[in-house]
Each structure stands twice: as structure tokens, then as C-alpha cells.
Amino acid sequence: MSDSQAAIRAEALESLLVEKGLLDPNDIDAVIELYNERVGPMNGARVVAKAWRDAQFKSRLMADATSAIEEFEFEGGEVQKLVVVENTDEVHNLVVCTLCSCYPWAVLGLPPKWYKDPAYRSRVVREPRVVLTEFGVQLAASKKVRVWDSSAEIRYMVLPQQPQTWLGLDEQALASKITRDSMIGVEVLTDDL
Amino acid sequence: MTSEMNIELDEVLQPPMANGEVIFEEPWQGRVFGMAVALSRAEVFMWSEFQQSLIDVVGDWDRWAAARQADEIGTYQYYEHFSKALNKLLVEKSLLSEQDYSTRVAEFSARPHGHDHSH
Numbered sequence: 001m002s003d004s005q006a007a008i009r010a011e012a013l014e015s016l017l018v019e020k021g022l023l024d025p026n027d028i029d030a031v032i033e034l035y036n037e038r039v040g041p042m043n044g045a046r047v048v049a050k051a052w053r054d055a056q057f058k059s060r061l062m063a064d065a066t067s068a069i070e071e072f073e074f075e076g077g078e079v080q081k082l083v084v085v086e087n088t089d090e091v092h093n094l095v096v097c098t099l100c101s102c103y104p105w106a107v108l109g110l111p112p113k114w115y116k117d118p119a120y121r122s123r124v125v126r127e128p129r130v131v132l133t134e135f136g137v138q139l140a141a142s143k144k145v146r147v148w149d150s151s152a153e154i155r156y157m158v159l160p161q162q163p164q165t166w167l168g169l170d171e172q173a174l175a176s177k178i179t180r181d182s183m184i185g186v187e188v189l190t191d192d193l
Numbered sequence: 194m195t196s197e198m199n200i201e202l203d204e205v206l207q208p209p210m211a212n213g214e215v216i217f218e219e220p221w222q223g224r225v226f227g228m229a230v231a232l233s234r235a236e237v238f239m240w241s242e243f244q245q246s247l248i249d250v251v252g253d254w255d256r257w258a259a260a261r262q263a264d265e266i267g268t269y270q271y272y273e274h275f276s277k278a279l280n281k282l283l284v285e286k287s288l289l290s291e292q293d294y295s296t297r298v299a300e301f302s303a304r305p306h307g308h309d310h311s312h
Contacts, residue, residue: 005302006219006221006272006273006276007219007220007221008298008301008302009221009276009298010221010224010225010228010276011221011224011301012294012297012298012300012301013225013228013276013279013280013283013289013294013297014224014228015297015301016289016293016294016297017228017232017283017288017289020288022232022235022237022288023228023231023232023235024231027227027231027234027235028224028227028228028231029227030227030231031226031227031230031231031234032217032223032224032226032227035216035226036216036217036223099248099251099252100244100247100248100251101247101251101271102244109216110216110226113218113271116269116271117269117271118254118255118258118269122255152241152244152245152248
């Protein structure tokens, strides 16, 4: 199907829903604006930066991430339950949704295209280390890889390891360096970023 | 964190998607996504119901693709599945008739070339 046909289908559906009084086009605009401008991985980056700087916050985050992030008042969280998994010297965590595209919107925004593709969804479970290598992540053989399959009920976010040279930075500087991919688990943050 | 710091952070992090990527490749993808979220916010359906519909549609495609050679499958178009899942759920809930929908698609398809779309 070409994009123009897809566009016509979307427009036809919208016109019918508006006629039936089920939708106001302004509400659609508001949703698009929210996800384009205010919801995205910059939110998760703030959470990670705070967890690195504030041990008490980190323990609350690890115990119950859904409640711990309430103080940020992020919008757009069609998130039922958020679980944060921590990368350590022993374990590297990786997030996927094998069934469709479940993703922690409030902290990471909408998922990148590759996250929704069948190749990533199926291969990450079968051969996580190979997939990680393709993303440029080389892990020591001794390091365990844990794959977390997101679902409608539970969304996962990775708490990446903080590079040593970032230890003196404040939350704001840290947040600007933390990448989306590191919070999905397909990137390891390094000193030179 | 103080509210002052929040404001600074917001400025530092503009444009917001600098840490991500363009989220909709075509405007219609944003419209379809916006419709699904707006309908769930208006409690026309629950988000979990939409999610199940999406899991069903994607699952059908996965099974279809698993039985075929790579060169028969073509590119995976996520928002085509998203769109199909929305239509399916609305039809199941009797909020959309397939007949009305096909008629409207045919009407819009028949518009003269160069018609100025409403969005």
C-alpha cells in the first residue's frame, strides 16, 4: 500500500469518527503535539541522572519505579507499571516487546522503528549477544545478558552504568548525555560521549 | 528538583527529539496514532483493548511471514498494522461499519488529483 492510500484510509477513518461525535480533531492534534514535543527519552534521561546522583531516589526507583517517577509529573504515560532494571559489572539488561511494541512512553517517548520490527522482536530473545554486537556493544563473555519482554502490563527501562569520568557532573549535564538507546539496553555509555 | 531547574533542563534539551528520532515518518501515521490515543482518553475503549487488538494483528502478520521466504515478505510497516488494529477494534465495538468505511475510502480516493488534504 502506498503512503497516499494509507493517508486516504486514515483520513476516511478520522472523518467518520468525527461525524459520529467520537473524536474532536483538536484532540488528535493535542496527542501528536504532546509526543512530538514533550514526551521523549529526555524524560528517562532525567530519571537516570537523578538515580545516579541520589542514592535514596535510586532505591525508591528500583523498588517501585511507577511511584518513584511521579514527582517528575511526566505526561503521556499510558504506562501501567514501570520497572527499572540496573546494569552492573555482572549483568547487562536489554528490553524488547516480542508481541508488538510495548514501551515505556512516559520516560522514553514512542519506540524507534527498529524496536517494532520483526527482526529485533524475534532475534533479541534468540541471540541477544549477536544483536548487541550489531548495535556496536561488545560485552565481556563473563557478563550475563538479561532480556526483558515488555507487555501491556509491565514496561521496562534500563538504568545504564555511569561512566567514571561523569562522576563529577550535575544532573542537568548528565541528563544531556544519557541516550535513548542506553535506556533500552542496546548501547553502553562511554566516557568519550 | 526545583521548578527553576526544570525550566533550564527543558531549554537545554530542545529540540526534545534530539535524544531520539523523528517519530512519525508520514503525517498519516501521527493521525492514526493520535486517533487511537484520543479515543482511549475519551474512554471509547480501554488502552489495553487496543493493545490486544494490535497484538492480534501483529501476531497474524508474524505467523504469515514465518511461513514465507524473506523476498516474499516485503518491508514491515508498523503503522499499517497499528491502523488495522484500530479499525478492527472499532468494528468489533460496533463503532464503525466496514461498509461506511469502504464507501468513505472510495469517495476520498476518487477525488481529483492534487486535492488539498485537510491536514
